[in-house]
Amino acid sequence: MTSEAGAGQAKALPARARLVDVAKRAGVTKSVVSRILNDDTTLRIRPETRERVLAVAAELGYRPNVTARALSVSRTRAFALLIPDLSNSVYAAVTRGAFRRARDHGYVLLIAEDAAGDDDAAYAELVTAGRVDGLLVASSRPEHPLVERLLADRGGLAHVFLNREVQGSNRNVGMDMQGASALVVDHLHDRGHRHIGMVTGPLDLAPARSRLDGFQGRLRELGLDDTAHFAGTFSEAGGCAAAHGLLDARPELTALYASTFPQAVGVMKAVRDRGWKVPADVSLIAYDDLPMAEFLDPPLTTLAMPLATLGAAAVDALVDQIEGRVIGSRQVLGGYEIVERASVAVPRV
Amino acid sequence: MTSEAGAGQAKALPARARLVDVAKRAGVTKSVVSRILNDDTTLRIRPETRERVLAVAAELGYRPNVTARALSVSRTRAFALLIPDLSNSVYAAVTRGAFRRARDHGYVLLIAEDAAGDDDAAYAELVTAGRVDGLLVASSRPEHPLVERLLADRGGLAHVFLNREVQGSNRNVGMDMQGASALVVDHLHDRGHRHIGMVTGPLDLAPARSRLDGFQGRLRELGLDDTAHFAGTFSEAGGCAAAHGLLDARPELTALYASTFPQAVGVMKAVRDRGWKVPADVSLIAYDDLPMAEFLDPPLTTLAMPLATLGAAAVDALVDQIEGRVIGSRQVLGGYEIVERASVAVPRV
DNA sequence: CTGAAAGCGCTAACAA
DNA sequence: TTGTTAGCGCTTTCAG
Secondary structure, eight states: OOOOOSSOOSSOOOOOOOHHHHHHHHTSOHHHHHHHHTTOTTOOOOHHHHHHHHHHHHHHTOOOOHHHHHHHHTOOOEEEEEESOTTOTHHHHHHHHHHHHHHHTTOEEEEEEOOTTSTTHHHIIIIITTOOSEEEEOOOOTTOHHHHHHHHTTTSSEEEEESSOOTTTSOEEEEOHHHHHHHHHHHHHHTTOOOEEEEEOOTTSHHHHHHHHHHHHHHHHTTOOOOOEEEOOSSHHHHHHHHHHHHHHOTTOOEEEESSHHHHHHHHHHHHHTTOOTTTTOEEEEESOOGGGGGSSSOOEEEEOOHHHHHHHHHHHHHHHHTTOOOOOEEEOOOOEEEOOSSOOOOOO | OOSOTTSOOSSOOOOOOOHHHHHHHHTSOHHHHHHHHTTOTTOOOOHHHHHHHHHHHHHHTOOOOHHHHHHHHTOOOEEEEEESOTTOTHHHHHHHHHHHHHHHTTOEEEEEEOOTTSTTHHHIIIIITTOOSEEEEOOOOTTOHHHHHHHHTTTSSEEEEESSOOTTTSOEEEEOHHHHHHHHHHHHHHTTOOOEEEEEOOTTSHHHHHHHHHHHHHHHHTTOOOOOEEEOOSSHHHHHHHHHHHHHHOTTOOEEEESSHHHHHHHHHHHHHTTOOTTTTOEEEEESOOGGGGGSSSOOEEEEOOHHHHHHHHHHHHHHHHTTOOOOOEEEOOOOEEEOOSSOOOOOO
16 A cells, blocks of 8 residues: 555544645645746746656555636636437447547547436536536537527627537537538439438438438439438337338339438338348438448448547537537548448349 | 636636625625525524525525535535446436436435446546545456455445445345346246246356246246346347357247347347247247337337346445444345237247 | 525635 | 735524
8 A cells, every 4th residue: 555645533534645745745735836846937947846847746646626626717628418319329420539538638528418308407407507617519409598598698608519510609519411411412312312211300300301412412413303201200210210211102123222220110111111131122322320230130321420530520529619619510531431231132024 | 716716807707606605795795695505404583684695695596516515524426326227228228217316315426437448447537536425336257356446445326336235245236137037037938938038148247147046946936947048248239149058958938038128139030030029929029128029020028127226225335324323234125027019929830 | 574694616816 | 935914605503
């Protein structure tokens, strides 16, 4: 056992060393230690003193108390990432990217589920209570009370919107969902498909809308019909229902693009329900890639998006905002690709 | 610079009201307001004063600064839930249960991914830095550095282990995985199966072991062979490989029990690989239920576990620990059930 | 019934 | 090159 804290406390546990403990033991004052540890550049100090302080800090296993520091500088060095649905695996990648980057910037990333129904529970607990310096909002609910609050309260809390366009917020960070969706169309077109339909998300959600725009845009450029699409919730059930609706209305379709992985799973069920087969009767591509894709029947061809990069970019934007640098929307360019598996084939005859 | 705040700052934003602001406006002192707001029972105060204070607090939208409070009482009123893999949807339910209960107890729940490879990043950031009062450890890694740290550092940070047995920790909170696994066996047995195999997780992980124990125990009670099991990682790939291994060695098996939802998806692929069908050739049940189960082919029969209850129970245990009440391991009893879909049939002939 | 004051652990002017 | 001191916003004895 090392440190053993300090003097002979009766039967106290080896309490955590404080700044003052380090200072005393090193024969200097708190402020010196503080400045050394935070490597204050304006500090002129004798190298030996610095060494001594550093040594003592290490010996005592000193770790600053973030609470005290936060109170002092009114900065918590924590961000919160609000995600709408924890059970959606896709957010895991975003989270990891964001977490690492935050760490590099010296921030912790707290994850919170911003579930509908909980109202602004997460917001209230974290933000209003002053636990974080900034917010990464990945929620896609359109009339989210939080959004209005954030927008109204300019100059208030730093924040960015992730993967969605909040009009006039000037704080959106996104990926090129449109370009990626166009790539899906190209992929299908290259393999001979001329009747392509899309299962979208609820069209009042910006991300759903963007994917559709990219899809339709390329279709038009290609001189193809762009009217075959049907909305469903972002879930297996939503995908299933939408696929049925779409296929009922447009039996000529030979390929489908699902806006979401779970929706794609629902689509697969829908085509089975109709006694069809993927890809013999309809080809299918899903937005977002997950390990599970490989194990579906057939293995699902997907569009892998640069999720971790998105998370990291969002953190960068937030840090820029906090440190008073430029604030503005940004996009992570490229980084997406089709991962071919077996759900796409040439169109049936 | 003094406190000042309230006074005529040049172009200051409507800064957040502090305790002292409320106090001044109500014509009392900080301490009174503090005691009223925290409803200190030892406080004897004139009802009208109390009303006035409450009114002013509401009017000013006063929200205590948690940082300051934390520094003062050395309690953050936050817990961290460490989960091993954010992309595993199963944790979402645990998280929700824990979050709500924590809220009821007046705590926020911070979620962190305790990924292998990040080493103890999450631990260091949250715990060592003193951001939380307690830890809910759902990680299942066996030789986790964190576990040893927690165990060694008794009297240190409050913590519970969720859904796993850490020997001698006396801080485990779990579900009846054994009873649930026995129920799976019964379900299969009732439908005529006599040759039942199990795809387990890595057997050095306690949760994997418990499920196997329950499975084997009931098999033995039923006078059946209990030796058909094969381990794989907790993933689609692991399930697939294990199923192949198991079926190669034991072709007589007519039913399989997968320890995990992703594994079950892998198992389904394995049986397809072999040109077999679920459930005609082999029946299949998965531990854990997810919405997706309904949409697989065939819809997967699952064992739904009381995940939210587990999360809540873990929080209760943690709170008990912190408030100096009994500490001890506990189990949430029952709460599990088979949700029948279409992956179980009578044994092939 | 209410106020004064000390202090939680740290940072940051300002002195020396 | 280092020390002093005044807070950050809140809780909590202890007085009055």
